[in-house]
Amino acid sequence: MKTKSIALGLLMALSVTSVTFAQQNSGMAGSGSTNMVGKESKSAFDRMNQKGAAAVSAIKPTSAKLSSADQDLMMQVAKGGMMQLEVSKIAVQSASSDEVKQLAQAEVQEQTGLSAKLKEIADAKGVTLPSSPDAETQAMVTKMQGLSGADFDKMYVQESGVKGHEKLDAVMSQVKSSASDSNLKDVAKAAHPLVKTHLKVAKEVVSKMSGGSTSGGSK
CATH class of the missing domain: 1.20.5 (Single alpha-helices involved in coiled-coils or other helix-helix interfaces)
Incomplete structure (x- = not known):
């Protein structure tokens, strides 16, 4: 018993x-404290990022020369991507919200892959892309370095997550509609869906912040 x-x-x-x-x-x-990014599950968000990275990586550069108009479009994509990359690197280290960190990390991965592919394409065509951030990017980095906690998170998501992606969205749309080079069109076709995804998710995160909370909490 x-x-x-x-x-x-x-x-x-x-x-x-x-x-x-x-x-x-x-x-x-x-x-959704650590398992959501915006309204997407972390796993679904990761799958979207992996799909976008694979599409960009698959582009095969050609040696066809770019017109001056296409060179200008490539520079716009490169500069916009570099700003996103630089500020997102800081956000990965300094964001107080897990959700914002995940968004920043996805952005670093996206822009690192896109930057490498753009350089590969540029090299094949004899074009030199910027190798360092421009004054606007440097100013943004300096401003972000002076913030912390919720103030940092809010600025990063609004400036990079929303405004930065709105600019890239517009540039990618212009590339798709007016570029004549096949590689540039391929870049836009591969990267634009992920730009739109990151913009949508960033807006969802901003909405959460406006409601008085950011998923993931503070460190």
Whole structure:
């Protein structure tokens, strides 16, 4: 009887623990504290980023020379991407929200891949792209370095997440509609969907902030 009592007690304890664990997991899933980026699950967001990176990586550069108009478009894409990359590197280190960190990390990965592909294409065509951030980017970096906590998160998501992607969205649309070079059109076709995704997610994060909370909390 004593053995049966001990076994029954263990079963009851395990049952209570399992229910409690399930409730905790349910609560976490509902709040999306570390598993959501905007309204996307972290896993779905990761899949979108991987798909975009693969599409960019698959582009095969040609040696066809660029027109002056196409060179200008390439420079716009490169400069916009460099700004996104530089400020996102800071956000990965300095954001106080896990959700903002995830957004920044995805942006670093996207722009690192896009920058490498643009350079590959430029080299094949004999074009020299900027190798360092311009004055506007440097000013933004300096401003961000003076902020911390929620103020930093808000500025990063609004300036890079929303405004930065709105600019890239417009440039990518222009490339798709007016560029004559096939490589540039391929870049826009591959990268534009992810630019739109990051813009949408950034707007969702801003909406959460406006509602008085950022998913992920503070460090």
